Amino acid sequence: GAGVSQSPSNKVTEKGKDVELRCDPISGHTALYWYRQSLGQGLEFLIYFQGNSAPDKSGLPSDRFSAERTGGSVSTLTIQRTQQEDSAVYLCASSSRSGTKSGANVLTFGAGSRLTVL
Amino acid sequence: DQQVKQNSPSLSVQEGRISILNCDYTNSMFDYFLWYKKYPAEGPTFLISISSIKDKNEDGRFTVFLNKSAKHLSLHIVPSQPGDSAVYFCAASEAGNTPLVFGKGTRLSVIA
Numbered sequence: 001g002a003g004v005s006q007s008p009s010n011k012v013t014e015k016g017k018d019v020e021l022r023c024d025p026i027s028g029h030t031a032l033y034w035y036r037q038s039l040g041q042g043l044e045f046l047i048y049f050q051g052n053s054a055p056d057k058s059g060l061p062s063d064r065f066s067a068e069r070t071g072g073s074v075s076t077l078t079i080q081r082t083q084q085e086d087s088a089v090y091l092c093a094s095s096s097r098s099g100t101k102s103g104a105n106v107l108t109f110g111a112g113s114r115l116t117v118l
Numbered sequence: 119d120q121q122v123k124q125n126s127p128s129l130s131v132q133e134g135r136i137s138i139l140n141c142d143y144t145n146s147m148f149d150y151f152l153w154y155k156k157y158p159a160e161g162p163t164f165l166i167s168i169s170s171i172k173d174k175n176e177d178g179r180f181t182v183f184l185n186k187s188a189k190h191l192s193l194h195i196v197p198s199q200p201g202d203s204a205v206y207f208c209a210a211s212e213a214g215n216t217p218l219v220f221g222k223g224t225r226l227s228v229i230a
Contacts, residue, residue: 004161031215042122042207042222043162050215059217091161097215104150104169105211107218109161 002026004110006092012116013082021077021113023092031095032075033107034067038088046090049075082117089114121145122210124221133230137195141208141221144189148210152218153182153193156205165206166193198228 005024013019025032034046045059049069060066064082069075079086093107123142131137141151149170154162168175168182168191175182181194195202205225209218 033217035220040222042124043209043218043220045217045219048215048217056217093161095215104152104167105215105218106152106164106167109154109163111159111161 004092004094004108006110006113008113010114014118016081018080019082021090023075025094029094029096032069033093034077035091036088084117087115087117121219122208122221124208124224126224128225130227131198133200133228134197137198137226139193139206139224141191143210147212149213150211151191152209154207162207200228200230203228
C-alpha cells in the first residue's frame with residue numbers, strides 16, 4: 001500500500017479482555033516496528049521484525065504482550081488480559097532499509113491504534 | 119534511564135520568527151539523529167536527520183545542528199509558520215537497523 005495502515009483506529013475494551021491490533025506495512029518494507037505512546041510520554045519501543053530473522057522483543061513490557069508477522073508482511077500485536085495501564089496509542093512503523101545498509105533508519109509510521117482499557 | 123531527552127515540553131513562537139527545539143542524549147554509540155513531527159491523531163512523520171559525523175544538515179526551512187562533545191542537538195525552523203504547530207520528537211539510533219530511541223517530544227505552537 002501507499003502508507004502504513006493500522007486497524008482498528010480506536011478500540012475500547014474492558015479490563016481482562018484480550019485485544020489484537022493489526023499493522024499492514026508499506027509493500028516491500030522488510031523491517032517492521034511496534035511502538036506505543038502513553039499519555040504525556042514519548043514513543044516507547046516494543047518489538048521489531050527484520051526479514052526472516054528472529055524478532056527483537058526487548059521492549060515488550062510483560063509476557064501479556066506478543067506480536068507476530070506473517071509472510072514477512074502484516075503484523076498483529078496481541079495484548080492478553082488487558083490492564084488499565086495498557087491504555088495508549090500503539091504505533092506501527094516500517095522501514096525499507098536492511099541491516100547492512102548505511103544511512104539513517106527512517107521509519108514510516110501509521111496513524112496508530114488508540115487503545116482504551118476501562 | 120532516558121537516553122534521549124527533550125527538556126522543554128512546550129514552546130511558543132511568533133509567526134516569522136525562529137523556533138529552536140533542543141535535544142540531549144547520553145548514549146555515545148548513537149550513529150544517527152532524526153527529527154519527527156506529529157499532528158494530533160496522525161502518526162509521526164520524518165522531517166530531517168543528521169549523521170554523527172556531521173555538525174549541520176539543512177533542508178529548506180529546517181536545519182539540524184549536532185554538538186557531539188556536548189551530546190546535544192537542536193532543530194531550527196525559520197521562518198516559523200502556523201502549520202508548523204505540532205509535537206516534535208527527537209530520535210536517535212545506533213548503527214544498523216536498531217530501533218529508534220525517542221524523546222518525550224516538544225509541543226511547538228506558532229502564533230499568527
